[in-house]
Amino acid sequence: MNIVVHTPQNWTRANVGKYCEVQLGKMLQNDPSSELDELKPYLRAINIGKEGLDFGHEFRMWIRPQETDRFRLARGDILVSEGGDAGRAAIFDADGEYYFQNAINRVRPDYRGKIESRFIYYWFKFLKTAGYVEMVCNVATIRHFTAEKVKAAPLALPPLSTQRQIARFLDEKTARIDALIERKRKLLDRLAEKRQALITQAVTKGLDPDAPMKPSGIDWLGDIPAHWRIKRFRFTAKLVSGSTPTTTIPEYWDGDIRWISPKDVKSDELTSSVDNVTEYAVSDYGLRLHEEDNAVIVIRGMILARTVPVAVARGRYTINQDMKVIRSKGEVLPEYFQLYLSSIESFLLTLVAEAGHGTKALRTDVLVDVPMLLPPISEQRVLIESLMCDRQK
8 A cells, every 4th residue: 555645856756664774662561571671661652642752651570681772762762553553653862761662663863974863753643634644554353553463554755964954943843733723722721720610619619600509518519509419429320341353253243333432532522433333233243232312421531631522412322441431310411421420520539549550540430429519400490401501702
């Protein structure tokens, strides 16, 4: 498979593997194999962010002496995600000793002094946005941009001086764009904080400022409308688990039923998903199929270090094991679950604990005892309609 790229005649056309060494990272080693092994910092796919390497996630694994040269990163190495968001790339330009796990392919120019690393980095950004990675990884199961596929990727290589000019140009232009994006992000963050404060006020105090109030008996909730009730979460909903069907059976995948995972929870309402499963997967593997609107919550993953995503899933769907469906017992609307749990997100973050291998998980055994404020159903509908209208403005 290839893509058509028209380049100047003096550019060299080849495959990445001809000019770059491609190395898949080391398989995770949790325990030393001998007293000579050393515990070293390493990078995972999660460290490859959209805006470069993210060193906010710190991981360590054991490295054997004979593996040091093979898996140690050097300044100028390009790191390309093998799975997950396959093909996402970043350039390693940090000080210190780092290694890389087998969810990453390292691309290192073989011709030192003849290839500009930043040009190769931008070339991989181009392959990603041009759809090449998706094309070569377009399979029914989980996508993988393997070392073999990275080596076989097309490369159009200009003279070294042109590579450097292109890299400098893109560095300057992308820096300006990044600065504009950052200013926009700060504005959006302020608007999001304002929106969150509005939701919190509405779902804990109601919309009527003259309504009689009563003490909730819970410090972080304070006073609440006198006609509202409080129940523990366990008495208002049931948490339903999900699972992931095996990827070795293609007939399970690429169907018409949405398979919702944490990467899909990017808004308050879910009507689509990145991956889909078949009716056969539901019947043969035993997936739990949902055909009614429910709130869903992410309970496991690195994302829980910063936020606890909650959304309303609609239509026919199933979920993976890192999520829970919140099935109402009748007194709470799905949209109200989403609004209320989002409004107490800072409290929910206190329920997040280490779950092993650098991941975090929401303690559902504690979540079920979280107090739920219960306005009458009719008032829940008014709150939902009011907040949704404000959201669309």
